Amino acid sequence: MAVKLFIVxxxxxxxxxxxxxxxxxxxxxxxxxASNASSCLAFLQQQQPDIILMDINLPDISGIDLCKxxxxxxxxxxxxxxxxxxxxxxxxxxxxxxxxxxxxKNATQQxxxxxxxxxxxxxxxxxxxxxxxxxxxxxxxxxxxxxxREKEVLYLIADGMTNNEIAVKLFISxxxxxxxxxxxxxxFGTRNTASLVKKVMxxxxx
Amino acid sequence: MAVKLFIVxxxxxxxxxxxxxxxxxxxxxxxxxASNASSCLAFLQQQQPDIILMDINLPDISGIDLCKxxxxxxxxxxxxxxxxxxxxxxxxxxxxxxxxxxxxKNATQQxxxxxxxxxxxxxxxxxxxxxxxxxxxxxxxxxxxxxxREKEVLYLIADGMTNNEIAVKLFISxxxxxxxxxxxxxxFGTRNTASLVKKVMxxxxx
DNA sequence: TGGGCACTCCCCTAAAAAAGGGATATTTTA
DNA sequence: TAAAATATCCCTTTTTTAGGGGAGTGCCCA
Numbered sequence: 001m002a003v004k005l006f007i008v009x010x011x012x013x014x015x016x017x018x019x020x021x022x023x024x025x026x027x028x029x030x031x032x033x034a035s036n037a038s039s040c041l042a043f044l045q046q047q048q049p050d051i052i053l054m055d056i057n058l059p060d061i062s063g064i065d066l067c068k069x070x071x072x073x074x075x076x077x078x079x080x081x082x083x084x085x086x087x088x089x090x091x092x093x094x095x096x097x098x099x100x101x102x103x104x105k106n107a108t109q110q111x112x113x114x115x116x117x118x119x120x121x122x123x124x125x126x127x128x129x130x131x132x133x134x135x136x137x138x139x140x141x142x143x144x145x146x147x148x149r150e151k152e153v154l155y156l157i158a159d160g161m162t163n164n165e166i167a168v169k170l171f172i173s174x175x176x177x178x179x180x181x182x183x184x185x186x187x188f189g190t191r192n193t194a195s196l197v198k199k200v201m202x203x204x205x206x
Numbered sequence: 207m208a209v210k211l212f213i214v215x216x217x218x219x220x221x222x223x224x225x226x227x228x229x230x231x232x233x234x235x236x237x238x239x240a241s242n243a244s245s246c247l248a249f250l251q252q253q254q255p256d257i258i259l260m261d262i263n264l265p266d267i268s269g270i271d272l273c274k275x276x277x278x279x280x281x282x283x284x285x286x287x288x289x290x291x292x293x294x295x296x297x298x299x300x301x302x303x304x305x306x307x308x309x310x311k312n313a314t315q316q317x318x319x320x321x322x323x324x325x326x327x328x329x330x331x332x333x334x335x336x337x338x339x340x341x342x343x344x345x346x347x348x349x350x351x352x353x354x355r356e357k358e359v360l361y362l363i364a365d366g367m368t369n370n371e372i373a374v375k376l377f378i379s380x381x382x383x384x385x386x387x388x389x390x391x392x393x394f395g396t397r398n399t400a401s402l403v404k405k406v407m408x409x410x411x412x
Numbered sequence: 413t414g415g416g417c418a419c420t421c422c423c424c425t426a427a428a429a430a431a432g433g434g435a436t437a438t439t440t441t442a
Numbered sequence: 443t444a445a446a447a448t449a450t451c452c453c454t455t456t457t458t459t460a461g462g463g464g465a466g467t468g469c470c471c472a
Contacts, residue, residue, distance in 0.1 A: 010312055011220070011290070011311040011312045012223070012311070012312035012313060012314060013219075013220050013223035013224055013227070013311045013312065013313070014217070014219050014220055014223055014311065015223070016222075016223035016224075016226050016227055017217075017218070017219035017220055017221070017222035017223030017224075017225075017226065018219055018222075018223075019223075019226070020222050020223065020225070020226035021219070021222055035312065057290075084217070084263075105217040105218070105219050105220070106216055106217045106218040106219065106241065107218065107219070108218060147417090147418060147419085148418090149418075149419065149420095150418095157400050158400055158401070158403075158404045159400075159401060159404070160396060160397045160398050160400050160401025160402075160404075162398075162457080162458060162459090163458070163459080164457090164458085172419085172420070172421085173420075173421055173422085175420085175421050175422055175423090176419070176420050176421060176422095178459080178460090179419085179420080179421080180419090181459080181460090182459095182460075182461075185459095185460080185461095190366060191366045191460085192366050192368070192399075192428085192459075192460075193398075193399050193400045193403075193458095193459075194363050194364055194365075194366050194399045194400070194402075194403050195364070195365060195366025196366075196400075197364075197399075197400050197403040197404050197407070198364045198365070198366070198403050198407060198412070201403070201404060201407035201408075202407070206404070353447080353448060353449080354448090355448075355449060355450095356448090356449095368427085368428065368429090369428075369429080370427095370428085378449085378450070378451090379450075379451055379452085381450085381451050381452055381453090382449070382450050382451060382452095384429080384430090384451095385449085385450075385451080386449085386450095387429080387430090388430080388431080391430080391431095397430085398429075398430070398458085399429075399430095
């Protein structure tokens with residue numbers, strides 16, 4: 001039985017490329033494509049594919065959020081994330097939000113078919129390059145647990161405010177802000193504000 | 207006479223998409239593709255196409271630099287930049303480096319052919335969406351122009367190094383590093399390191 | 413009910429950065 | 443070639459951080 005496939009990607013050339021790669025596959029039933037999240041959701045109200053190939057970068061809502069929404073409304077649909085090399089950090093979130101696999105946009109026809117076949121029977125598929133990327137990420141970026149107050153202070157630090165300014169804003173002493181700042185540096189294992197902000201941005205906490 | 211076309215893009219799906227879009231065009235002579243800058247340059251030593259469709263994001267050298275190199279060595283080759291929506295800021299640089307046009311990766315077959323036809327007779331082609339995009343960019347996210355040295359210093363600052371450490375690393379005085387730091391703060395319109403790093407990360411310069 | 417945690421505040425010193433200023437080579441480029 | 447941009451260096455002063463330390467209060471929960 002053919003797998004009903006739908007694609008969400010804002011790049012027409014990518015859609016055309018995938019279409020071209022899969023046009024000779026007999027067990028693929030090409031249902032069409034959407035170029036943004038909202039038209040994808042509109043389509044799903046009419047028909048449901050078995051598998052959605054979903055880009056992470058979409059013009060309206062991010063693929064990460066769209067993935068979550070789709071899985072909540074249609075748990076039976078399997079989602080394969082489509083990603084670029086530079087987006088490894090998002091892939092984990094995509095998987096957490098219910099994606100069953102991901103392939104990188106320069107995957108070959110063979111790799112793409114492997115992914116579709118694996119996912120269509122309920123397995124997970126992680127493309128080799130991306131799996132490598134995630135492993136890298138795993139042992140160098142364990143997100144520390146920070147408290148509510150620390151997070152507040154962190155945001156204000158990243159906005160360029162000094163301890164004194166933050167103290168005024170939060171109605172606390174600048175000594176307290178300093179303590180929070182020290183704890184943040186310790187928790188993130190960073191030496192100074194610059195590396196703290198960089199790390200926090202990389203972890204997408206801001 | 208057929209236009210000899212070559213493609214440089216690191217995403218196989220995009221190449222396949224373009225190939226598929228153009229396969230029925232009689233006046234296109236598909237010469238092949240490269241997935242990075244160095245294999246593109248290697249190819250050009252053997253054969254020269256009339257037009258290169260060149261992605262801006264390449265794994266080794268940026269398309270912007272590759273464009274410059276190619277135009278210096280082979281001025282007769284016309285280059286059309288391939289871009290994503292988010293990369294409007296680079297397009298201008300691409301044009302400055304000798305590109306004759308650009309199309310966005312979700313261009314239709316018709317748009318792509320218009321671009322190729324225009325460029326092959328020496329005209330410029332600016333895709334509508336991208337032209338709009340450039341106008342948008344102008345007033346909402348002006349990425350400041352920073353020098354090579356400033357960029358080096360910026361990276362090291364974001365890595366948490368102090369002026370002294372950077373000075374040792376770059377074999378310059380810490381006073382010089384301080385000057386670069388001041389210029390960076392001024393150019394990005396930020397008050398301190400924290401907001402500088404945040405802004406730079408947001409602009410995807412790191 | 414007592415330990416753990418979050419939040420608050422304070423002390424100290426040394427280091428670093430921010431914010432002014434100015435100056436002089438060198439390299440690019442128009 | 444001359445102007446412009448870039449890279450280099452130095453000065454002062456003030457503000458801010460970093461890195462130690464300790465310490466009290468309130469809250470949750472085992």
